[in-house]
Amino acid sequence: MTETVDTVRDTKERILDAAESLFARHGFAAASLRQITADAGVNLAAVNYHFQSKEELFVAVIKRKIEPINARRLALLDGLESQLPDVVPSLEQVIRVFFRPVFEAQLLGVELGNFPKLLGRFYSEPGERVARVLGDAFGVVLERFGRAFRRALPGLTGKDLAWGAHFMIGSMAHYLAAGEILKFMSRGQVDALDTEEAYERLVAFAAAGLEAMASAREKHA
Amino acid sequence: MTETVDTVRDTKERILDAAESLFARHGFAAASLRQITADAGVNLAAVNYHFQSKEELFVAVIKRKIEPINARRLALLDGLESQLPDVVPSLEQVIRVFFRPVFEAQLLGVELGNFPKLLGRFYSEPGERVARVLGDAFGVVLERFGRAFRRALPGLTGKDLAWGAHFMIGSMAHYLAAGEILKFMSRGQVDALDTEEAYERLVAFAAAGLEAMASAREKHA
DNA sequence: GTTTCAGTCATACGTATGTTTTAATCATAC
DNA sequence: GTATGATTAAAACATACGTATGACTGAAAC
Numbered sequence: 001m002t003e004t005v006d007t008v009r010d011t012k013e014r015i016l017d018a019a020e021s022l023f024a025r026h027g028f029a030a031a032s033l034r035q036i037t038a039d040a041g042v043n044l045a046a047v048n049y050h051f052q053s054k055e056e057l058f059v060a061v062i063k064r065k066i067e068p069i070n071a072r073r074l075a076l077l078d079g080l081e082s083q084l085p086d087v088v089p090s091l092e093q094v095i096r097v098f099f100r101p102v103f104e105a106q107l108l109g110v111e112l113g114n115f116p117k118l119l120g121r122f123y124s125e126p127g128e129r130v131a132r133v134l135g136d137a138f139g140v141v142l143e144r145f146g147r148a149f150r151r152a153l154p155g156l157t158g159k160d161l162a163w164g165a166h167f168m169i170g171s172m173a174h175y176l177a178a179g180e181i182l183k184f185m186s187r188g189q190v191d192a193l194d195t196e197e198a199y200e201r202l203v204a205f206a207a208a209g210l211e212a213m214a215s216a217r218e219k220h221a
Numbered sequence: 222m223t224e225t226v227d228t229v230r231d232t233k234e235r236i237l238d239a240a241e242s243l244f245a246r247h248g249f250a251a252a253s254l255r256q257i258t259a260d261a262g263v264n265l266a267a268v269n270y271h272f273q274s275k276e277e278l279f280v281a282v283i284k285r286k287i288e289p290i291n292a293r294r295l296a297l298l299d300g301l302e303s304q305l306p307d308v309v310p311s312l313e314q315v316i317r318v319f320f321r322p323v324f325e326a327q328l329l330g331v332e333l334g335n336f337p338k339l340l341g342r343f344y345s346e347p348g349e350r351v352a353r354v355l356g357d358a359f360g361v362v363l364e365r366f367g368r369a370f371r372r373a374l375p376g377l378t379g380k381d382l383a384w385g386a387h388f389m390i391g392s393m394a395h396y397l398a399a400g401e402i403l404k405f406m407s408r409g410q411v412d413a414l415d416t417e418e419a420y421e422r423l424v425a426f427a428a429a430g431l432e433a434m435a436s437a438r439e440k441h442a
Numbered sequence: 443g444t445t446t447c448a449g450t451c452a453t454a455c456g457t458a459t460g461t462t463t464t465a466a467t468c469a470t471a472c
Numbered sequence: 473g474t475a476t477g478a479t480t481a482a483a484a485c486a487t488a489c490g491t492a493t494g495a496c497t498g499a500a501a502c
Contacts, residue, residue, distance in 0.1 A: 029250035043451055162407030163422040167392035174391025186383030201384040205430035212429030264481055
């Protein structure tokens with residue numbers, strides 16, 4: 001009984017694993033189903049059987065990674081807010097909670113695989129594909145964290161927050177997708193794989209930047 | 222005489238224009254030479270004649286856009302530093318000079334086309350392709366601006382700078398490549414096409430973030 | 443013990459890809 | 473006015489793509 005199910009799961013997950021790696025390394029269009037199924041050691045037709053299309057496979061790959069992260073984000077934020085109900089979480093605390101799940105797996109020594117590059121690349125994949133996942137997966141997260149950010153920084157308007165969050169996510173995405181450039185830019189001084197440092201750096205950069213959004217608004221108009 | 226030359230320029234540039242637009246909209250792999258040449262109104266073989274391959278065409282498209290921007294960056298930095306030789310340019314001034322050429326064309330009312338998305342996407346295109354252009358085009362810029370940043374923020378170490386610059390570029394790239402997400406995230410409050418505001422926001426975010434890199438270092442180890 | 447059914451398999455379809463080849467075209471130099 | 477060298481045009485090249493089909497498998501259901 002479990003045998004049949006496990007075989008299925010194995011095939012589906014082997015496809016997902018191989019697809020994740022290839023999508024991350026080559027992008028959606030350049031990763032062929034033939035190479036994906038070859039790497040996964042399954043038949044070519046298995047993709048269209050288990051998922052309906054290459055497109056759906058891509059969505060499944062993204063969702064498998066993003067959904068646990070967003071769930072963890074919400075859980076951490078819940079913990080932060082319910083722990084001391086009267087204390088408003090600081091900006092840095094909220095930012096840490098937002099970024100931590102992305103780094104967490106690797107910090108815990110778990111294999112993170114090609115997820116970073118995949119997630120980074122995901123943001124620059126053509127529209128339609130991304131929009132669907134984005135709406136589904138980030139709706140609640142955006143809402144909850146938006147409130148948390150504005151409680152931490154009462155001066156922040158909706159526009160301030162949108163700009164700040166956008167740059168914040170951009171910094172993260174670029175680090176995830178193009179971390180190797182860091183080694184090039186720093187002439188080897190910085191190792192992008194030092195996740196602990198990357199996390200601290202990102203938090204510091206984002207916190208300062210977000211805080212600066214309020215004053216920038218006054219400057220502009 | 223000029224006729225021949227202009228015809229050449231026309232064909233090559235029509236290809237470059239069409240390629241730029243399609244690479245920006247669909248990425249490298251998904252933009253086909255047939256669609257590029259059809260949009261450009263030239264023959265399919267013209268691409269392999271004028272450029273040797275699709276790959277070289279991509280490099281040419283990127284270089285055509287990046288080189289003037291980097292030249293302008295250096296010129297602006299020269300102006301800043303030679304204007305008052307005894308005054309060290311401030312962090313914000315240097316950052317403005319670094320970002321300005323990217324926004325300038327649009328600020329001046331010149332058609333910027335699909336360049337923003339292309340440049341943003343460029344950062345997440347697979348490695349080999351990008352690395353060549355990156356090394357060629359950004360070597361001098363990196364060196365000169367590195368010095369300028371460290372003069373503006375004497376506390377900054379090489380590592381601080383590398384992290385800060387990386388996040389800075391990430392914020393810009395993400396804005397350029399995925400500006401539409403901004404409208405989604407802000408529930409329509411923010412129009413990413415307001416270049417003037419984007420520029421001010423980006424400068425403010427990056428300046429604050431970069432400044433924060435020095436203190437973050439102490440925190441980490 | 444046969445039916446059922448999810449899963450896998452090899453294979454083929456039609457289309458699209460980047461590139462190459464062969465001929466024609468054209469302005470210019472002699 | 474014709475030879476020349478550079479562009480373009482049209483067609484074909486081999487290969488790769490995503491998807492669909494129909495046969496086969498093996499175990500559970502009745």
